[in-house]
Amino acid sequence: MSPPPVPPSTVRQARPLPARPRAVPFGRWGPRRKMLLVLAPALLSQYGLDVLAVGPGVWTFVIRLVWALSVALSALWMDEHSAPSVRLHTAFQCTAGSLCFIALVFVTGGSGSVYFNLFPCIPLVLCLLYPQDSLSATLSGALCSAGAAGLLWGAGHPVTQSLLWAGMVVTVTVVGAYGASEFRKAQRAENEGRLERARREALETLAISERRRAHSEKLATIGQLAASVMHEINNPVAFIGANLDFLEREVLSEQRAASREELAEVFRETRTGVERVRQIIGDLRGFSRMDAEVPTECALADVVSDAVRIARLRLQHVARLEVDIPAELPPVLAVRRRLAQVLLNLLVNAGDALEARGREGSEVRILGGLEGSRVVLRVEDNGPGFPPHVLSRLFETFFTTKGPEKGTGLGLALSREMVEQFGGTLRAENREEGGARLRLEFPVGDSTRSPS
Incomplete structure (x- = not known):
């Protein structure tokens, strides 16, 4: 017959045993604990000097x-962190x-001990060992000055001599504490300088x-425009080539059919085509150039034109x-080419969104x-607009709905940063009448000027 079940309320859960502290290998100890473990046997080895003295x-x-044991135990139990x-x-x-040390001086002869003259050295040595804690070294100086004065007074020396030794130990302690403070x-200034440089x-x-x-x-944006740029440059290059062929025939022909007015018109057309190619190349070259990060006042009409x-x-x-920028708009403080890059990114994105629906009615x-x-x-378009799941993530870095050949996912994130x-x-x-809208706002008036 099995025993009756024990009610759940009377069942005690076994508590896990506390984890034992792990011993830290000597190689992983900090410099302070290593110094103390080296100092402990050194203190014990000084007994050889006592025997000689x-x-x-x-x-x-x-x-x-x-x-030596006090130093070793302190090293073992101290938490350096x-x-x-x-x-x-x-x-x-x-x-x-x-x-x-006071006890050592007492048992080796008191005021006549060979170690008595070392009283001023004890707080000074502690200031050197523990420069970060001058209070403890000051406590040692107070004990050593009292010990020296007490031993002299107990041996029957004049009070003035006791006070002289006490003052000597205090003076050395103050000098050591001041040196540790400096x-x-x-060290703090050096650390701050190092952090500032970093x-x-x-x-x-x-x-x-x-x-x-x-x-x-x-460069990625310009890369997307490469095909259109080639088409745009091909048009003036084509009629430049046709005009050069015409001029070649007329110049080399023995009987010229064209009048001087016709030749002048051909030269003007050719020059216009060359200027158009030069303008396109100049725009692209200037846009791709690394700009100085110095914002200046610029008119939005000029930025939009670029x-x-x-x-x-x-x-x-x-x-x-369509462009509608009132000429009386106040200037804004910006890097002109960087702001032009932002607008170009927005316009290229609008063109990509409208490309699927064709030319008819796209604006x-x-x-x-x-x-x-x-x-x-x-910047508005009458395209499909932003789906809700895209609108919430539109400015995330590396988020894009385009293929890898068209988008890097950095354009809008960089545009917002700029x-x-x-x-x-x-x-x-999204526009109420359909389509997408990107809205840029800039402060005007005194708020646009950099503080002096």
Whole structure:
């Protein structure tokens, strides 16, 4: 017959046993604990000097042993990663060391001991060993000065001599504590200087990385325009070639059929075509150049003109482009070519969104205006707009709905970063009548000027 079941309320869960602290290998200990473990046997080995100085003695050996054990135990129990633990053990070592030295002087002859003259050295040595904790060394100085004065007074020496030795030990302690304090200040200044240099180097590296990233995105945008650029350049090159053929025939022909007016017209057309090719190449070269990061006041109409000249190469076969920028808009503080890059990214994205629906009825508009103390620039299209799941992630780095041959996922993220660097904002939304809208806002008036 099986025993009755025990009610759940009476069942006690077994508690896991506390984990035993793991011993830390000596090779992984910090410099402070290693120093103490080296110091402990060194203190015990000094008994050989005691034997040479005053002869063998049980009490001198006991004092040396107690002194060495106090240092070793402090090293074993101290937690170097805890500042309170380090301070506590440092105070314990300084106190124990001072008391052991006073006892050693007492058993080896008191005021006549060969070690008596070393009283001023004890706090000074502790200041050198523990420069980060001058309070403990000061405590040792107080104990040593009291010990020296007490031994002299107990041996019947004049009070003035006792006070003289006490003052000597205190003076050495103050000098040692001051030296430790100056060492800490110098060390702190060196650490701060090292951190400042590391921070400045990190900022410089970050700035270079940002410039390279922006430059890469520029080249990627221009790469997307390459086919349209080739088509745009082919048109003037074609009639330049035709005009050169005509001029060659007329110049080499014995009987010229063309009049001087016709030849002059051909030269003008050829020059116009060359200027058009030069303008396209200049726009692309200037747009791809690395810009100085110095914002200046620039008119939005000029910035839009820079971006539109290149964007037309992409949009002329996709959509009709309309620009409405009032001439009286106040200037904004920005890097002109970087802001033009932002607009070009937005226009290229609009062209990609409209390309699927064809030329019929596709429109892209750039509208500028002043709303309160903000200059507002809107880039709109009548395409499909942003799906909800895309709109929430539109400005995430490396997020793109395009194929790898068209998008890197950096364009909009970089565009928002650039606009925010100029004190502006960039937001995306869907138009009520259908299509997408990118809204850029910039402060105007005194808020656009950099602080002096």
